Amino acid sequence: MSGYIYETTITVKGGEVVKRAFDEQQPAHRTDIKEAPTKWVETGDDIGKHREGANIVTMDDIYTYAKSLVRTIPKELSSLDADDRTPIKMPELIVYFVIAKNGLIGTAGSRPKGCMDDCFSGYGIKSLRWLSQIEFDHYTKVQELESTLMKEHSSTYIKSLELWETQKAVHNNSYKFSLVWGSFSGYSNTTTITVKNGEIVKRAYKEHIPKHIREGRKPEKWVEKGKNIGKHAEGGNTVVALDHIYSYAECLLRGVKGPQSREIEIDGEKAIVRNLTKKVYFSADNNGLISTIGSTLEGCMDDCFSGYTIRDIKWLD
Secondary structure, three states, X not given: OOOOEEEEEEEEEOOEEEEEEEEEEOOOOOOOOOOOOOEEEEEHHHOOOOOOOOOOOOHHHHHHXXXXXXXXXXXXXXXXXXXXXXXXEXXXXXXXXXEOOOOOEEEEEEEEOOOOOOOOXXXXXXXXXXXXXXXXXXXXXXHHHHHHOOHHHHHHHHHHHHHHHHHHHHOXXXXXXXXXXXXXXXXXXXXXXXXXXXXXXXXXXXXXXOHHHHOOOOOOEEEEEHHHOOOOOHHHHOOOOHHHHHHHHHHHHOOOOOOOEEEEEEOXXXXXXXXXXXXXXXXXXXXXXXXXXXXXXXOOOOOOOEEEEEEEEEEOO
């Protein structure tokens, strides 16, 4: 036995396979293995692209396979050799059919009698569960994100988004958080936003101005409530809840880019202008919730970040 475990997770909607995910688990005792475990996810037209993993089957297919398997199998099977047409005795098969605790099929397969190592041919099913419409809608969303977001950030974003949606429901979408911004000069400001049942009910702003750039100016500090929320221009007009910031992050992480260069003409002269590209940042360091989302333009050195830096997310029960 090699110790390897191969797990294929199949998602079915309306009787059709809509997702196939493969996860290779390597034996812990094998220190000589240098390659990383194989993992992949297929959706849409890519289903069936990889050779690893279980067949593209539904539970209906497996039940049909099991039905044919558990029929009476002759103890002596024979076939014809392709070259000399001599009958060849085939090994007797031991058939396995196991019903799981949930009453549904758990194992269906066979192995030649006398074979000891990796001889099983068939299906071993675990973690069979039904998807509600809500769960499937969530799955559809995750599937779409996995296929469209920047690969270096997609996994972190999806996990953070799922945690956010779960915690938001638990705490009735009531929380407060701070948005911070700082300059290389030492200047900084903080906007603290309070959300109750999904509605912004308070916005507080304060800034820090180092003495060497203050020039007699007093740091701004104010609080807005009710109809006055959004009255002040300071704070970058950041009247936003975390739902908006997660949506902003999704848009930015899709990474839609224009052409790297374009041709322009001025007074009859043509020139090639290179478009600036963005470097995108995303982190989830607030106990798994979003902490940074934004971008900088290529080549920019000072105060170039555009986006959100989030601190001190606290739930209000």
